[in-house]
Amino acid sequence: MVFVTFFSIEKVVFNHYLTSMPVAPIPLANEFVDRYGGGNSIDHLKLQKLLYFTQGWWLALNGGQLVSERPQVWRYGPVFRWVYNAFNRYGDRAINAPTSGNPLAGGQPVRLSPQERAAVGPMIDWIWGEYGARSGVDLSNETHAIGTPWQRIAAAHRYSVPLGTEIPARDDWEYFSQLAIQRGWNPAPFAG
Template identity: 40%
Template sequence: MPKYTPLAVANTFLARHAGSAGIDHMKLQKLVYYAYGWWLAYQPEPLLTEGPELWKHGPVFSSLYRTLASSRSAGIIEPQKAVPFSLPPTVPEADDQAIGLIDWIWGKYGQFGSFKLSDMTHAKGTPWQIEAEKNNYRVPMHHKIPDGLISDCFKKEAEALDN
């Protein structure tokens, strides 16, 4: 199974769901995080080439942050490039599983704004909250949220949905 960069998944959200208002950076971070977590609930290997880090406003993919930071809170309308003179990376349409997940994530979380999604990732019992509590709510630089913790949390949520 191919792995994608966080930017490729964010760009796929933009290409498929941005509309004329676009999607702001923080919301893209949270949508990519939910795609990462839900993928791990059902698959043994991560969908992305990097895992989320523990940041003040929730789980963040640092490479995605670096690429989108200049947009601040403005809506991003079009897929973004990681480097000049290249095409913006996206998840190929032929990857039915990943595209299906991205569309499912949009259906489940797309109606929420950035701050609501951030609050949801901070809720008691979430991977971010558990890891933040272990660190006395300090956010050490480059502290990865363990995949096992993310997987376990999303598997529990998947079981609850199945029941």
């Protein structure tokens, strides 16, 4: 276990806890719900897009994947399948509690480890500051904009994308790296 400072955004330094494996998507989703759920109206659509932006910015600024699952190209933008399975029971209602990850088994919600929380917590807070005031529909529309990885893949399939089509990590890294450059930040080299 190694703690390394990789980058600074708006005077907030992120210390990334390096592991051999990225984090699972459901504990990351639960962290958003724990921090910003309840009165902040995080619905399922918004949660999916917050996770996507977190993964994308992490790729651009860290070079490697944060989430162990690749987002898929779905009708309303990028979707993490396991998060969909765990939270789809909420429909378009606000998600008011973290989930165990298995809607049939119940049990305690799955959480990030303390080290993972320390590493990704500042990024989650930054993402919320950037995107949290927007609706899920607004965030979905942003993922559909011309030139986004979702839009390029959907257009290449004439907007009839086969089920399970993933957005490659390199595509997200390239897109979010360009956003970082537009802000005057130096993206990290792509590490996959």
